[in-house]
Amino acid sequence: MIEHKRRLRIVAKKWETADTATFILEPADGLLFHYKPGQYLSLIFETVSGEKRRAYSFSSCPGVDPLPAITVKRVPNGEFSNWLLSHAEPGDLLTATDANGRFLLPEIQPDTLFYLAAGSGITPVISHLRSLFFGDGVTSSHPVAKPQVVLYYANRDSRNTIFKGQIDRWMDEFPGRFECTYFFSREKNAAHALHRHLNNELLEQLLLRHFGGKLTTRVRRNTQFYLCAPKTMMRMAEMTLRTLDFPEKNILKETFVPETRLPVRVTDRSKTHDIVAIGKNERIEFQTFEGETILNAALRQGIALPYTCKSGVCFTCLAKCTKGEVEVVFVDVTRREGPGNMVNTCIGYAVTEKVELCYE
Ligand SMILES: Cc1cc2nc3c(=O)[nH]c(=O)nc-3n(C[C@H](O)[C@H](O)[C@H](O)COP(=O)(O)OP(=O)(O)OC[C@H]3O[C@@H](n4cnc5c(N)ncnc54)[C@H](O)[C@@H]3O)c2cc1C
Numbered sequence: 001m002i003e004h005k006r007r008l009r010i011v012a013k014k015w016e017t018a019d020t021a022t023f024i025l026e027p028a029d030g031l032l033f034h035y036k037p038g039q040y041l042s043l044i045f046e047t048v049s050g051e052k053r054r055a056y057s058f059s060s061c062p063g064v065d066p067l068p069a070i071t072v073k074r075v076p077n078g079e080f081s082n083w084l085l086s087h088a089e090p091g092d093l094l095t096a097t098d099a100n101g102r103f104l105l106p107e108i109q110p111d112t113l114f115y116l117a118a119g120s121g122i123t124p125v126i127s128h129l130r131s132l133f134f135g136d137g138v139t140s141s142h143p144v145a146k147p148q149v150v151l152y153y154a155n156r157d158s159r160n161t162i163f164k165g166q167i168d169r170w171m172d173e174f175p176g177r178f179e180c181t182y183f184f185s186r187e188k189n190a191a192h193a194l195h196r197h198l199n200n201e202l203l204e205q206l207l208l209r210h211f212g213g214k215l216t217t218r219v220r221r222n223t224q225f226y227l228c229a230p231k232t233m234m235r236m237a238e239m240t241l242r243t244l245d246f247p248e249k250n251i252l253k254e255t256f257v258p259e260t261r262l263p264v265r266v267t268d269r270s271k272t273h274d275i276v277a278i279g280k281n282e283r284i285e286f287q288t289f290e291g292e293t294i295l296n297a298a299l300r301q302g303i304a305l306p307y308t309c310k311s312g313v314c315f316t317c318l319a320k321c322t323k324g325e326v327e328v329v330f331v332d333v334t335r336r337e338g339p340g341n342m343v344n345t346c347i348g349y350a351v352t353e354k355v356e357l358c359y360e
C-alpha cells in the first residue's frame with residue numbers, strides 16, 4: 001500500500017499551559033522516525049464510525065532533540081485534542097502516519113525569517129527556531145551570516161502563551177539575531193508585548209519600522225515569511241504583505257483548522273474514471289464514480305492512499321498528476337490540473353477517462 005502506518009509510544013507528557021501539553025514520542029516499531037522542522041504527523045484513531053485522523057506539527061527538531069515531540073492544544077469540544085490531553089499518558093501507543101508537510105525552512109538563506117503565529121500555531125515555528133538556533137538551520141552552505149529571526153506571536157495573555165519561557169530565554173541568548181513581539185488581547189504592560197490586535201495597519205507600521213522605514217528590493221526579495229494562525233489573521237497578513245509587494249513565493253502558510261464549507265458534488269454511479277496510483281514500489285489501479293473524490297473512491301475500495309484533513313488544508317494527500325486531468329475543488333476556487341501539477345486527491349475529481357497519479 002502507498003501509505004505506511006507507524007506505531008509510536010508516548011514516553012513523556014509535559015504541560016506547557018493549562019490547556020496545552022507536549023508529548024514526546026518514540027517509535028515502537030524499531031524503525032527511525034524521519035521528519036524535518038516544520039512538518040507534522042497525523043494520528044490515526046479507530047472509532048465506531050471508522051478511522052479518524054488529526055495532524056500535529058512537531059515542536060521538536062531532528063538532530064537537536066533525541067526524540068520527536070508534538071504539542072497539542074485543547075480545542076473546546078474537540079474530540080481528539082481532549083482525549084489526548086485528558087487520557088493519553090506515557091506508555092500508551094499511538095498509530096500515526098509518516099511525517100508530511102511543506103512548511104519547511106528555505107534552501108537558500110534569506111536575510112530575515114519573519115514568523116507570524118497565534119496560539120498553537122507556534123508549534124511548527126518552535127521546531128524551525130530550534131533548528132535555526134541549535135541545529136543545521138537553513139540548508140544553505142553559507143555558514144557565517146545567520147539570518148535574523150523575527151516572531152510576532154498573538155495570544156490572550158502571557159499565562160496562555162505556549163513556549164513563552166523558552167522564547168524569552170532565546171531573546172536574551174540571541175540578542176540582535178532574534179526578536180519577538182507578543183500581542184496580548186487581555187493583558188496590559190507585559191514585557192516585549194503590545195496590548196493590541198494585529199491588523200493591517202499595525203502590521204504595516206511594525207514592518208516598516210523593523211526595516212528602517214524603507215522596503216527596498218533587497219528586503220522584499222530576502223525576507224521569508226511564515227504564517228501559522230487562524231485563517232482571518234493569515235488572510236490579513238497575506239493581504240498586507242502582498243500590498244507591500246513582498247513576493248507571494250516568500251509567504252508560506254500552515255492552516256490548522258479543517259475546512260467545513262466544501263462544495264459537495266452529486267455522485268453518478270453510471271459514469272466511472274480509471275485511476276492509476278503509482279508509489280515507490282507499487283502500482284494500484286481503481287475506479288472512481290463521477291462526482292466522487294479520488295481519495296474517497298480509494299478508501300471505499302480499501303486502498304490506503306495518504307490523507308489527514310480531507311478538506312484541502314493539510315496537503316497530506318498530494319500526488320503529482322502524470323496523465324489525464326483532475327478538477328481540484330477548494331472552497332473559493334476550482335482548479336483544473338494536468339500532467340506535471342500537484343493535486344489534492346481529497347478534493348480532487350477525475351475529469352478525463354484515465355488519470356495517473358504519482359506519489360513521490
Ligand atoms: C497541518 C496541521 C497541523 C496541525 N498542528 C497542530 C498542532 O501542532 N497542535 C495542535 O494543537 N493542533 C494542530 N492541528 C489541529 C489538529 O489537527 C486538530 O484539528 C485539533 O487538535 C482539533 O481536533 P479535535 O479532534 O479536538 O477537534 P474536532 O472534533 O475535529 O473539532 C471540533 C471543532 O473545532 C474546530 N477546530 C478543529 N481544529 C481547530 C483548531 N486547531 N482551532 C480552532 N478550532 C478548531 C472544528 O472545525 C470543529 O468545529 C493541526 C492541523 C493541521 C491541518
Ligand code: FES
Nearest residue numbers: 308310312315346
Ligand atoms: S487530506 Fe488534507 S489536503 Fe487532502
